[in-house]
Amino acid sequence: MNSRAETVLEGLDVLYPEAHCELHYRSIYELAVAVVLSAQTTDASVNRATPALFAAYPDIHALAEAEVSEIEPYLHSLGLYRNKARAVHGLAVMCVTEFGGEIPSGRSELMRLPGVGRKVANVILAEGYGIPAMPVDTHVERVSKRLGLAKPDDTVNEVEEKLKRKFPRERWIKAHHQLIFFGRYLCRARGPLCDQCPFGTLCRYPDKQIKE
Numbered sequence: 001m002n003s004r005a006e007t008v009l010e011g012l013d014v015l016y017p018e019a020h021c022e023l024h025y026r027s028i029y030e031l032a033v034a035v036v037l038s039a040q041t042t043d044a045s046v047n048r049a050t051p052a053l054f055a056a057y058p059d060i061h062a063l064a065e066a067e068v069s070e071i072e073p074y075l076h077s078l079g080l081y082r083n084k085a086r087a088v089h090g091l092a093v094m095c096v097t098e099f100g101g102e103i104p105s106g107r108s109e110l111m112r113l114p115g116v117g118r119k120v121a122n123v124i125l126a127e128g129y130g131i132p133a134m135p136v137d138t139h140v141e142r143v144s145k146r147l148g149l150a151k152p153d154d155t156v157n158e159v160e161e162k163l164k165r166k167f168p169r170e171r172w173i174k175a176h177h178q179l180i181f182f183g184r185y186l187c188r189a190r191g192p193l194c195d196q197c198p199f200g201t202l203c204r205y206p207d208k209q210i211k212e
């Protein structure tokens, strides 16, 4: 591990020793649906919508048997609710018809499911199955670039590869949660709290906001 990566991991352990997935779920089915729903919205919004959705459709078979139009009202508050209803319904149908009613545990199978791209597949692998993966969402991408773990013009896939190279495999899942907490609560997209940040000397963000 290079010293920058080591310093970041040590600092994140101090800041967020208990970082975790903030989506509420009780099974891999609920996790997969919640992660698909979280595209372009906050985990908190998804958590407000999913209790009623999962009460109505308690397992993947129930969701697969529903009509998309019946699912839509549960997702109204999330934006893009028609697309999201179609995606989670399609996901359920494919899991039932092709994967024996299970959420698959392989990346290539996961990425065939509607609404599941590389990031969502990585979350399901890491969070649902405990398989080392490094999902790169908007927070992880931003803070990795600010912390100098990736270059400003790196693609999301390049950021993922660099983080996986720089962090030990056994730390990928926890580091991913910690980078999300760091981006969500401290190194925010607008108005990062640089005065509270332990990484000032590493930071490559040109507009960091240190009060004189």
Ligand code: SF4
Residues within 6 Å of the ligand: 146, 147, 186, 187, 188, 192, 193, 194, 195, 197, 198, 199, 200, 203, 204, 205, 208, 209
């Ligand atoms: S100094 Fe500010 S911009 Fe830089 S990593 Fe810390 S919070 Fe983010």
